[in-house]
Amino acid sequence: MGDPLGRWSTPPSRSEYEDSPQLRRSNSFARPSGKSIYSECQHPHPPVPPDPHPHPPVPPDQRKDYSQALLRPQSHFQHHVEHLLTVRLERDIRSAQDCLGRLKALEAQGRVWGQDLILQVKGQELVLSDVESKEELEVYPLGSIQGCSAALDACGYDSVLAISVQDQTPPGTSVLLFQCERLGAETLKSSLEKLVKQWKEEHRSQYGH
Structure with a gap:
């Protein structure tokens, strides 16, 4: 032709x-x-x-990395706090309010030894790091966070953030108590709750549960 x-x-x-x-x-x-x-x-x-160099298909690992990137919270959360106490819920301690009562009792006995930490969200985890060495001391998946609360003028501390996390081994719940002087417990509580909610919504849309 x-x-x-x-x-x-x-x-x-x-x-x-x-x-x-x-x-x-x-x-x-x-x-x-x-x-x-x-x-x-x-x-x-x-x-x-035809294109002599066709684009190869995206490797499964790369697709997986992209999916995980979508689940990463987009907001920045990194704050200087003082870790006061971690209390595991048991028969006589069933709520964050009970944990504050335990904190008050220990404070009266002079048995509270606070530790300055960096509380931050990295990827899909809540991380507690040493201020100076930056060593990660505790790591909790965002999905393990069950709730947050703020207590003002509790005991001798004016701004306490309580974070309830689900333990895997052994199964149970622990409450982490932090003194938040710089921004205040209410501000950190609100920011962390938004991040956890965002993570759960994106996880649900990605995996359907």
Whole structure:
């Protein structure tokens, strides 16, 4: 139908042009208007050769990394706090309020030894790190956080953040108590709750539960 130099001896018919594999591929995205079809027929181009370097499929590991990236909370959460106490819920201690009572009793006995820490969210985890060495001392998955509460003027501490986390081994619940002087327990509570809610919603949309 064309000469060796790739020129058309006669313009191709519309049916011949529409049957071209190259046009069918472009039509899978958007069909040209009648005006553009007419223009292309008046000035035909030689067929486009296939890409000699087709893009390889995305490896499964890369897709997995992308999915995990979608689950990472986008807000920045990193704060200087003082860890006061970690209490495991038992028969006589069943709530964060009971843990504050335990803190008050220990404080009266002079048995509270606070530790300055960095409380931050890294990826999908809540991390407690040493202020100076940056060593990670405790790590909790965001999915293990069951709730947060703030107590003002509790015992000798004016702004206490309580975070309830689910333990895996042995199964149970622990409450972490922090003194938050810089921004206040209410501010940290609100920020952390938003991050946990965001993570749970994205996890649910990704995995359906």
